[in-house]
Amino acid sequence: MTRVDFHSQVSDKIHYACRLIRKARAANCQILVLSQDLAQAQSLDRALWSFSASDFLPHTLIEDPLATQSPIVISADQEAPSPHHDLLVNLSQSLPLQFQSFQRVIEIVSSEEQDANAGRQRFRLYQQQGIKPTHTVANAS
Template identity: 70%
Template sequence: MTRVDFHSKVQDKILYSCRLIRKARAANCEILVLSEDAEQASQLNRALWSFSASDFLPHVMLADPLSTQTPIIITTAFDRALPHHNVLINLSQRLPENFTQFARVIEVVSQHEDDADSARQRFRLYQQQGIKPSHIVAAS
């Protein structure tokens, strides 16, 4: 069964996601990041290139021909076959399609009320699917 973790009260979703991605890569996980929109995907793309001087976090957009060979993929929609099903980091305010195909889903929730409201709805939807999500409050 898919493991779901909610990380809430995140000040900066992009920076927080970079940390999560670095940690997951250190554990040799393959990661797919679902962004809210193209702007957020672009911000994450730029941040991953400059996040750490000592860590290389190879990543591409899902449409890139190298996506099947790259451990970190950024997308705004599951509009094509997904090469990885290990970890899904959800930055969007929607329930990811076919989330059950992933071993783990990490929901990153900001301090903004609209983001928190949609996260509460997703939390309940996961529960209705028989999943017991965990909840982690991000350190300030």
């Protein structure tokens, strides 16, 4: 069964995602990041290139022909098939359609009211699927 972890009250979802992605890559995870829209996907793409001077976080957008070879793939398309199934990092406000095909899902939820409400709804939807999500309040996001 998929493990689901919520990280809430995140002040900067892009920066927080970069930190989680770096940690997951250190553990050799292959990652799909689901963004809210193309603009957010492009913001994350830019942030990953400049996030750390000492870490290389190879990534691409899912439309890229090299997506199957990249350990980190960013997508704004819920329906695009994922080349990876280790970790799904969800930045969107929707329940990921393919979440059950992943070993782990990390939901990043900001403190903004709309995002927090959408996060609560996803938490309930996971519970309705028989999953017991964990919840962590983000520190120094």
